[in-house]
Amino acid sequence: MIDLKLLEKKAESGASYLDDYTQGLLNRGASTDTLDKIMLMANKRRETMTQAETAKANQNKLSGEVGQLKREGKDASAILSEVEKLKGSVKELETQAAQVDADVQQLLLTIPNKPHSSVPIGKTEKDNQIVKTVGEPTKFSFKALEHFDIGEKLNIIDFDRAGKVTGARFAFLKGAAAQLERALMQFMMDTHSNLHGYTEMIPPFIVNSQSLTGTGQFPKFKEDVFHLEGTDYYLIPTAEVPVTNYYYNETLAEADLPKSFCAYSPCFRSEAGSHGRDTKGLIRQHQFNKVELMTFCHPSESYETHEKLTSHAEKILAELNLPYRKMLLCTADMGFGASKTYDLEVWLPGQNSYREISSCSNFEDFQARRSNIRFKPKDGGKPQFVHTLNGSGLAVGRTLIAVLENYQKEDGSVEIPKVLRPYMGNKSSIT
RNA sequence: GGAGAAGUGGGAGAGUGGCUUAAUCCAAGUCUUUGCUAAAGACUCGUACUUACAAAAUAGGUACCGUGGGUUCAAAUCCCACCUUCUCCGCCA
Secondary structure (H helix, E strand, O other): OOOHHHHHHHHHOOOHHHOHHHHHHHHOOOOHHHHHHHHHHHHHHHHHHHHHHHHHHHHHHHHHHHHHHHHOOOOOHHHHHHHHHHHHHHHHHHHHHHHHHHHHHHHHOOOOOOOOOOOOOOOOHHHOEEEEEEOOOOOOOOOOOOHHHHHHHOOOEEHHHHHHHOOOOOOEEOOHHHHHHHHHHHHHHHHHHHHOOOEEEOOOOEEEHHHHHHHOOOOOOHHHOOEEOOOOEEEOOOOHHHHHHHHOOOEEEHHHOOEEEEEEEEEEOOOOOOOOOOOOOOOOOOEEEEEEEEEEEOHHHHHHHHHHHHHHHHHHHHHOOOOEEEEEOOOOOOOOOOOEEEEEEEEEOOOOEEEEEEEEEEOOOHHHHHHOOEEEOOOOOOOEEOEEEEEEEEEHHHHHHHHHHHOEOOOOOEEOOHHHHHHHOOOOEEO
16 A cells, blocks of 8 residues: 555645656556545545544533533533534534545555666566576477476376366376475475575465455455455465465564565465466466565665565575576566566476566565554654565476476486485486 | 353553543653662653644644444443354364
C-alpha cells in the first residue's frame, strides 16, 4: 500500500502529479484518474470525519453531564431529551465517515508500489536490463532434448497419469526425479540455513484472506489463487504469504532486525489468464515446490539486503554449475508490490533460452504497511514500518528442469551434479 | 465433532453501566541525591486517525480492553455471532 499522507503532501507542494512519487506510479501504469480519485476521496474523508467527530464529541460531553447529574442525584431529563435529538444525526454522520474511510482504503489497496529510482522505465519485458551473465550456454554435440522428453524416456515424470488423476498442469515425479526434487530442496534449505544464516521455516500452506491482502495478492489478483470453498482459506501461491504475515500486526524491536527466514513450501497457482503458455512440461504447473528467502529489515538497509538476498539465490545456481543471467526488471515487468526486482534466469538448452527461476524483490514498506509490521526505533521515536524482501532460492521444479536439460548425455542418461550426490545415495547419474 | 473455561496496555493482573486509557506490580525511559560492579526518590511510560499552527513542538477531539454487530443519553462492563487459546471427552496421522 502506498502512503496516502506522502501522496497528499507531494500534491500540495506544487507540481501536482508530476513529481517523482506520482511519476513513479505512472511509469508502471497507475493512471492519474485513480490518483485524482484518491485525492478527492481523501479530502472528502477528512471532511466527513471531522463532522462526525465533532458531533460525537458534543454528544459525549452531554452524556458526561448526565452522569454527573445522576451521581449528584439531580434531574437530568432536560439534557436527556436534548441528547436524544442528536443521536440520530450523530449515527448517520458516523456511518458516512466509516463508509468513505473504507472506500479510500479499498482504493489504496489497488494501487501498485512505486518503483525505486534505479529501476529502468520500460513498456514491455524487452526493456529489462541484463545485469550480468554467468557461465556460457551449455553446448552439446547432439540435439538437446527438452526436460519432458528426458523425463518420459527415463520414465521418471508422468504427465498423462496426472491428467487422469487430477487434470492438466499437474505431474507425477517418480523414482530418480522425485529423489532429485527432494535432493534439491534439501540442498537449498541446507545452504541457506547453514551457510547464509536464514532461520529455517515450514509455514502453513493454507492462509486466510487477510494474509493475502497483506502481501498484495488481494484484492487485485484473487482469481490467481485456489480458494477452499465455503471457507476463508486459500492455498498459498508462495511461501512469501505466510512468512511475511508471520509478524502481521506486530511491532518488533529495532535490535531484532533483520529477521531472515528460508521457507520450503509447495506453491499453488491457478494461473488464470495464462492458458496456452508453456502448456507442455513442468515449467508452468498448478503446483510446484519452492524454497523462499524472506527478510524483514531496517529501511536504511533494504537495498543492501536486496543485493545480498539475490546473491544467496545465485549461490545455488553457481553450486549447481548452471549457466544463468541476472536481470533488472523494468517498470512494466515488475510485480504489483515490488519497488525493485531482480530475476534470475537459468539457461535451458532444450528450450534454447533463458527462463526465470528466481525473482528477488524489495517491497520497501509496501507490504509492511498493509500488514502493519513495524519496529520501535532504538532512540525511542515512533514505530516505523519495516522493509520486506523476498526471493526464490530457488523454484525447485524449474531447477529440476534445468538440471535435467543441462546435465543430459547423448545416451539419454543424466549426470547428477556433484553437490547433490550426497543427497542421492552418492549416485553419479540417472539412467 | 461434544462439554466447559478464558481472551484487558511491553509483561503480570484488577476492574459488572457514567468520575476508566483503564487501579496495582514488574519491565522500560528521563531527572535528582549519594556514589565505584549498587541503592533511594521524583516524573514519564500506548497506537491510529483528526483539528488548530507555514512547520515542528504542543494543545484539543475521535476511536481502540480478541473480532464484528447490537442495546443504552452513556459499554472493558449488558446481549448476539464469530475467532483464538486452555481443559476434558470422542475421532484421527
